[in-house]
Amino acid sequence: MNIITIEHIAKIYQVGTEEVQALRDVSLTIDKNEYVAIMGPSGSGKSTLMNILGCLDTPTKGLYTFTGKHVSDMTDNDLASIRNKEIGFVFQTFNLLARSDALHNVELPLIYAGIGKEERRERAREALTKVNLEDRMDHRPNELSGGQRQRVAVARALVTNPSIILADEPTGNLDTKTGEDIMALFETLYEQGNTIILVTHEEYIAEHAKRIIRLRDGLVEKDEIIETRRVAQPRQI
Amino acid sequence: MTNFLFELKEGLIIAFNAIRANKIRSVLTTLGIVIGVASVVLMSNAIKGIDKSFQDGISSFMGTDNLFIDRWAWFSNVPWWELNKRPPIEMEDFEKFKELAELPIAVAPLNDAGNVTIIKGNNSVSDARVSGTNQDYIYTTNLEFDEGRFISELESNNARRVIVLGFEYADRLFPFGNAIDQDVQLNGKKYKVIGVLKKQGSFLMGSFDPDNQSFIPISSLFKDFRSKWSGSGITIVARAPNNQMLYEVKEEAIGIMRRIRGLKYNEEDDFTINQQDAFLEMINKSVGVIQIAGLFITALSLFVGAIGIMNIMFVSVKERTHEIGIRKAIGAKRSVILRQFLAESAILCLLGGLIGLLIAVAGGKIIEQFNFPVSFQIDSIVLAITISLLTGILSGLAPAWTAAKMDPVDALRYE
Known part of the structure; x- marks a missing residue:
């Protein structure tokens, strides 16, 4: 079943008097329970593609269908609602609220979804338990290590049971070992039936996915299935 | 409805945290509102006091039910030399x-x-x-x-x-x-x-x-x-x-x-039958003028305070661009962000208003010592709260709207 279908997507930015074509013509589909990596050097348009896939931005041209809904012509508020309910973001810089503890950070999407306090707390605790942070719930981001912060972010992405998890360079700010832990976490989520889209420029990280879409100059250069993919193993502590 | 209350509560918590995080700045900003509200309340009470003392004075002096039969008219369009012929x-x-x-x-x-x-x-x-x-x-x-x-x-x-x-x-x-x-x-x-x-x-x-x-x-x-x-x-x-x-x-x-x-x-x-109504009318007129002038002046100070709040809210929005980006990315709608910042500026102003009210009450007590009549009533509390909330919401509107309509991609990228 297709979760994502994009057809002839283009994104053009106006920079001063110059037009920049970040995406020229991209078409692709992503199915349920796929593990996809989007790769490409900087300037290839992968960030733009991620923003469009994540409903943070709308394409200039083309059609984007997300779980059967036409996203390309949605209003700001409808997009916000899709991001809230259907998409879980994991960012390179974690993007946690600095003044809130882990539990509140994970709760936040549920607050915007209008879910009652009791259920919210319960689900946030559950999500934090899934990422093995049950004993760090009342810690603020600055009291957590990089790996722990990213796990809070993953918990926040999971808590709404989204259709896709969109991870933008999730290991970019982590050392190799901690990065591996995060990739192991994604592995588990994938095995549990989640759809994961990974945006990265690191070949090593991309090889964890089952399919790699390579972008260059705003076009899809290559869309390949990985036969022998890397499977991250959680460290035994 | 529950959703709204919920968001409101959430907004209030965020606002309190933000204010706590910037104590000195918040205090300085609020000062304008403190002074504004204090002067509005004090002024309106002083005017009420003056008015009341005029009315009471006139009533006890002349009696409300009295007629004064006189050769002269207290208020008349007839020139005095005409009246003088009477x-x-x-x-x-x-x-x-x-x-x-x-x-x-x-x-x-x-x-x-x-x-x-x-x-x-x-x-x-x-x-x-x-x-x-x-x-x-x-x-x-x-x-x-x-x-x-x-x-x-x-x-x-x-x-x-x-x-x-x-x-x-x-x-x-x-x-x-x-x-x-x-x-x-x-x-x-x-x-x-x-x-x-x-x-x-x-x-x-x-x-x-x-x-x-x-x-x-x-x-x-x-x-x-x-x-x-x-x-x-x-x-x-x-x-x-x-x-x-x-x-x-x-x-x-x-x-x-x-x-x-x-x-x-x-x-x-x-002859003329004079009544104290005529006096009350005249007094009401002059009290009305004092009122308008006084409220205009105090409204000015409140306006200055409001500009301060607006300014600091713009700074706050700018500073928290990244935070706004995060909130939007995980699904905060425009209205949510708008309410969040409106709540913050409203609370800022409300705190200022309450402090201003306290100062006004204290100031009123001091002024009373000098025999100046100050009439303090519940409506001054209502006035202070209403004015400060209104100021907060109005002065927060533009910054909050700036925040609400931010592009999530740009906001997330902002460092």
Whole structure:
């Protein structure tokens, strides 16, 4: 079943008097329970593609269908609602609220979804338990290590049971070992039936996915299935 | 609805955290609102106080149900030289009026002696207001006595030299009290004090201050002071049984006066029936002017405060661009962000408003010490809260809207 279908997507930015074509013509589909990596050097348009896939931005041209809904012509508020309910973001810089503890950070999407306090707390605790942070719930981001912060972010992405998890360079700010832990976490989520889209420029990280879409100059250069993919193993502590 | 309350609560928590995180900045910013609200509340209460004291003063001085039949009109478009042609009202007119009038519950003559200095020992009151009247005058007023009594019929009929002092006069002439049965000098004539009036505590009343007046029998006034005032006539005070009857009493008074004066049907009245309404109207007008001017000035200070809030909210939005990006990325709608910042500026202003209110209450207490009437009521609390919330919401609107319509991609990228 297709979760994502994009057809002839283009994104053009106006920079001063110059037009920049970040995406020229991209078409692709992503199915349920796929593990996809989007790769490409900087300037290839992968960030733009991620923003469009994540409903943070709308394409200039083309059609984007997300779980059967036409996203390309949605209003700001409808997009916000899709991001809230259907998409879980994991960012390179974690993007946690600095003044809130882990539990509140994970709760936040549920607050915007209008879910009652009791259920919210319960689900946030559950999500934090899934990422093995049950004993760090009342810690603020600055009291957590990089790996722990990213796990809070993953918990926040999971808590709404989204259709896709969109991870933008999730290991970019982590050392190799901690990065591996995060990739192991994604592995588990994938095995549990989640759809994961990974945006990265690191070949090593991309090889964890089952399919790699390579972008260059705003076009899809290559869309390949990985036969022998890397499977991250959680460290035994 | 629950959703809204929920978001509101969430917004309040965020706002409190944000304010706590920037204590000094918040305090400084709020100062403008503190001053603004304090001055608005203080000003509105002072105006109310002044107004109330005017009204009370006028009421106790003239009585709300009284008519003042006079040659002169208090407020009139007729020039004074026209009025000056009218014959003065004399004591004989008063006697006739009293005999003919059936509706008033009390009728009394009234005339003022000009240029009188009251002396007691080393104390004196110069240019004192000395009114001559008779025993019935007390029934036309709401005057109350600290001690002693009003002029009696006997004293009035026999032109006895007795005097009733207003509170201030008594206080100035007899700083240590015990004024009753003491003698005072009125332009050299010896008068015995028979009564002292209760303090009315009115303010800014000028020549209508009930605490700054005194009464002597009108017959004594004619005997000792009238020569200077000959020709000006007296005023007849008539009190209606109640305010509803005022019109009928007035109509009757006009009829009687026309009869006394022997006016033909086509001749105009050569007297005026004055009412305190006219005064109240004038006072309301001037209080209204004070009110508008005062509120305008204080509104300006509030406006300056609002600009401060707006400024700091813009800074706050700018600083938290990245946070806004995060919130939007995980699904915060425009309205949520808008409410969040509106709540923050509203709370900021509300805190300022409450502090301002406290200052205003304290300031009011201090000013009261200087005998300036300040009328404090529940509505000043409501006023302060409403004004500060409104200011907060209005001044937060533009910054909050800037935040709400931010592009999530740009906001996330902002460092």
